[in-house]
Amino acid sequence: MNSVTALKRNEKGIKSRKAGYIPGVLYGTEVKESCPVKFQKSEMMKILKNSGDSAKLIVKLEDEKKYGVIKNIQRNSMNVEEIYNVDVQLVTKDEEIKQAVPIIFEGRASIENRGLTIQTQLTEVDVIAKAVDIPESFIIDIKDKKNGDVITVKQIEENEKFKIVNDPDGVIGSVFYVTKE
Numbered sequence: 001m002n003s004v005t006a007l008k009r010n011e012k013g014i015k016s017r018k019a020g021y022i023p024g025v026l027y028g029t030e031v032k033e034s035c036p037v038k039f040q041k042s043e044m045m046k047i048l049k050n051s052g053d054s055a056k057l058i059v060k061l062e063d064e065k066k067y068g069v070i071k072n073i074q075r076n077s078m079n080v081e082e083i084y085n086v087d088v089q090l091v092t093k094d095e096e097i098k099q100a101v102p103i104i105f106e107g108r109a110s111i112e113n114r115g116l117t118i119q120t121q122l123t124e125v126d127v128i129a130k131a132v133d134i135p136e137s138f139i140i141d142i143k144d145k146k147n148g149d150v151i152t153v154k155q156i157e158e159n160e161k162f163k164i165v166n167d168p169d170g171v172i173g174s175v176f177y178v179t180k181e
Contacts (some may be wrong), residue, residue, distance in 0.1 A: 003058045006037040006088075014087060019039075019055070022083050025056055026059065027099035030066050030090035037061070044086060051136060052102050054124070059088060062075045066090045069131060071146060098165065100124045101135055105157075107143025115177055118142060120153075122172045125153060129162035145175040 004032075006026060009016055013023035020044050021038035022045075047055050048070075059068045068088040076082035091097055102124045111118065127134060154168035 001058055002051055003060065004039055004043055004047060005060045006039055009038045011038045017084070020082065022086055024066075024086040024088060026061065026066075026088050026090055028068070028090040029095060030068075030092065035061075039084075039086065044083070046167070048083075054100050054102060054134075054136075056131070056134065056136070057088065059090065063173060067093050069097065069134070071099075074162075077105040091131045092129050096180050097129060097131055098126055098128050099131075099134045102137045103129050104137050104139045105173070106139050106141045107145075109173060110143035111145055111180070114173050116145070116147060117178050118145075118173045118175050120173045122153070125156065126165040127162045127171075128165055137161065139174065140159060142173075143181070147175060148175050149175040 006024065016023045016038040020041050022041050024037050024039055025034050026037055027034040030083045047057065051127050053070060055070050056158040057068045057070065059066045068090045070086060070088045072087040076084065089091060089097065095126060103122060105118060108118065125138065140151060142151070151172045152168065153164060153166045156164060157177070158164055
């Protein structure tokens with residue numbers, strides 16, 4: 001489980017960023033009111049790199065540890081590595097929440113070696129589950145896919161711990177031959 005230290009913040013976000021922090025907000029059932037904070041930039045960037053934009057976290061705030069999930073990240077549209085703000089929802093592990101879960105395609109090299117590619121329509125799906133049961137990601141193996149194959153939401157295996165909210169017939173991606181011009 002990822003762990004991050006949050007420091008209460010009184011200054012504007014731009015001042016925090018200049019000092020090497022990423023500004024953020026903590027909110028949810030585990031706090032009385034939303035709380036402006038800042039995270040050490042290197043610590044948060046490592047979490048985002050390793051666990052993605054929907055990471056589950058243990059947030060250390062002062063002398064307390066709370067369970068949370070990243071709900072929103074505001075980035076510079078010209079430089080996605082530059083983060084303006086991170087919102088973290090603090091919840092109990094048993095609290096049911098809605099969360100976006102990234103989709104990862106495995107086996108791209110195999111289809112590309114056969115002159116195929118995948119056109120992606122969805123990069124994540126929404127799930128409802130207890131916070132502790134939300135998957136980090138869904139991995140879809142595409143190595144055996146053929147030209148014309150369509151991957152839909154219903155092909156992601158659900159279990160009793162979570163429910164996928166997206167339309168089951170929603171297209172995640174389509175496999176097709178690469179045309180050379």
